[in-house]
Amino acid sequence: MIRNIIIWLFIICSGTSLLAQNRANIWELSYQNYGPNCGIDFNLGYADTFSVIRKLVFFITNSSICDTEGNILFYTNGQWIANRKGDSLKNCNKFNSGYLTDVYYGGEGGNGMSQGAIALPDPGNSNRYYLFYETAESFNNQQYGFTDYQPFYLSYSVIDITLDNGNGGIIKDKKNMHAVNDTLLYGMITACKHANGRDWWIAVHKYNSDQFYTFLIDSNGVSNANKQKVGPLIKPLDKVLDEYFETDNTGEAAFSPNGNYYVFVEVGYHVRLFDFDRCTGLFSNFREDSLPLLEQYDNSPLGCSFSPSSKYLYVSTYWHLFQYNLANTRLTDARDDIARYDYSLDSSHISFETLFAFQQIAPDNKIYMSPWNGNTSYDVIDEPDHPDSNANFLQNGLPLPIYSSNITNFPNYDLCPLASYTADAGNDTTIIKGQSVQLGIPTVVGVKYQWKSDSSLSDTTISQPIALPYSTTTYYLSITDTGTLSSCNVRIDTVTVYVDIADGILHHQNFSKDFYHISPNPAHDWLNIVYSTKDNAELELYNQFGQMVGSISLYPYFKNRMLNVATLPTGIYMYAIKQGRMIIQGAEVAIVH
Template sequence: MGRLDYENRAIDFDYTGTTIADTAGNFLFATNGVTILNNANDTMQNGTGLSPSTYSSPQWFGDGLRIPQATLILPLPGSANLYYLFHMTVDTINIPIYSYYFYYSLIDMSLDGGNGAVVAKNQLLYTGLFSPGGIAACKHANGRDWWITIHDELGSDFHFFLLTPVGVIFMHSQTIGIRDGLGTYCFSPDGTKFGGYNTVDDFEIFDFDRCSGMLSNFRQVVINDSTSWFGSAFSPNSQYLYGSSLRYLYQVDVTSNQPDTTFKIVGIWDGTYYNTHPATFGLLGLAPDGKIYITTPGTTPLMHYIEYPDSNGIACNVIQHSVTLPVYNSATVPNHPNYFLGALVGSLCDSLVGSNELSINPIKIQPNPTQGIFQIVYPPQSQNGSMELIDLFGKIIVVEQIPPWSQLKNVDISELSSGIYILKILWGNNVVYGKVMKE
């Protein structure tokens, strides 16, 4: 595990939380579903009163919405300053709960001295009886535009929208699968699969066509348990889908046409409490270091993580309550798509191929010199890579894998002797070298 950076912010988060940074990694703004916070740690101009409803009022949830995946931020293709915030809330107070409205708001980061301002707020995009939350996005096969999807609360309808340089439009609805409960949904990092885990239907898995925005090949994995939580995340290599069910963590292989035969329990809650709160399994999120981090449903500072999510079964190595945050976390993970997915080369709609291709840039090693632990920062790649640490005699000292789409890796050489080591990173036929000095 690497260093945890913490900065106090002026708004709180409670299940709902989304952030966005620029291409250099500089924080731009964040939202808890009710308020938008700018990069000056202040409320963004015109940044209050999102998704108006009784549920969104300060009397109910002044700390932010309690709806996983109720917000999502995407850059407007081709623009350096404009960002679309997609959002929804609960529009009914009684059970069953529904979202009647799917909104977007437009943020211009060139305003207010670079702190940004909301130039269009609560713009109604679509109406229906939606499941609150569950907003997900994936790059179009042209490598530029974005598919955005939400789904109905009851029934089997998904609704797809397309964000292009001229704005966002509704594209189509599709009836497929079965859906009767609350859940979280996401696209695989390579964009070929869509899936999730919910409180009634358990695992739902689909193939996804990035050209047409259509789902196909529905598969369900039914689990005999009393699901009360519903986190989900794909592995970096897009082969495995993980789900959380409070006391258990599950894994299925989405590349199989019979994923129920691949179902495995990879984690069982070890009974740990923080004060009076059980540190069980909550929401899941795939992080830039290639690991999957897991919140606790109760308010604790503890998180779990899956160390090797590309590995089958218990080899994925679930490490419980091993991350202690400097503050309490109320089951909040940011809702991020794969921003780095490029065009689908060879497809019928890769007309923009080349505009979003990933390149191998020089890596960054920090701190360097190091007393033992350092971090490698590199551009995300669509394939597995490997890292080798070599001494000056040419002997390979350390070999580790680099997951696809990851952006950073923490390395511990505390046990090695002081001196200079050569760092070698391979992605297919591409090789990048660096130099590390151990003090």
């Protein structure tokens, strides 16, 4: 038997972890160059809003990370990085230089790129963090005849939190490094934990292409990017109602909390959903929904997120909030329009429509949605794991002390390793020809069993089939954890059933320990015992009445002994090999004259 003994976790947990890391507990928000800004603190288990005087303000790009105690470590708006004290992080000057950062938005008010940055813990060093980010350059798109602004690379810097007396800083030789050198879609940087629950996958999409780039961050650093062509060609312009829209000038991407799905939406009226393999970093099973134009120019998708259980997908446009039940394999049929923006709820204190925008699942398992035009409140999906109106959408559900129009970009820091069901086909065994034996171990709920097709098995799809082999046979079992879509949810084991026939193999030979090989079987005149042992042993032969009818000593300095059975009657006998009073091997042997 070959047993898979790789076990990645000791506590099996779901996409919403039982062991929260608190990395996403502080949300720094709002855009006020003069006066206080605001944020949300989840350290007490609920959304506790606060006002704060700080130098860094956010337009749209917003990324931060906390330590495992829920204390803020650093945060960025894509133009500069603030440390835990709110001062400039050491060596962050010009960390994301480019046309978008330095010219188009300029100053220090923040970049207008949704999901333009994301912060991840270094899997190999608890004092270090990766910050991935994009800027954009201006270029003439000759194919479509317009000036476009796109990232020409995905960059990253490594931040050591022990630098600058514990306030952190970018390591000098690990600043502004390129993970991808290619023209990319605008923002929508997101990440998902590898199936081992430690390393990270990051995914970005190539511009004017059907190609994804995915790469792994592990203890060795950032891997080379993998290229995968999957899904449709994402063109720079999309035509709707005789008018062209730049498809990626805003939008959002998200991995589901359990890591099984990836979705991205952009203003081209499309929702694009994929299965994701946490083991390989590959996408599959693409499906798409083209949103209906319920109101002219008002239904471009902007934001998306998944419910904590990953059963529901939410997509927000300016005016509508859609829920998708992912149990329905046809995405268009899974859509339900659960809310429409209600201006009357805002008209008492503002004179413009705030509308819906970007989404982020929070540590309290609610989904918060920022207002496109800014507001003194965020919208809330209060019960996102409930269907339809039971999700309890609350427009203006979370009052804020200050106007804000942005939301943080967090991955699921608490995603656990895949459950480590171990394949077990049972123990190797020896039988007499004509006998049967049960393989495997009792059924584990949530596991699919598949034995390699063999006519000697009673059933190839159950955990414990009956085997009736006519000769020595090795059986192959693969098990699949049905709770995940990843490729490493499949594990393999084997078991060998030795059949006592003329080849005489009664025991699997292991030359690193004592072994005894008895042949032939059936025997005629002699039993040949080939063996290797460090201690004296004795072979005793018994008839069907339990009477000893022969014996021979097996000394360590011999490798072969012969027992004369020529005078014994034809029949079935039992042999026992003993060391002292302990029987270390026994089986039946036939004698035929």
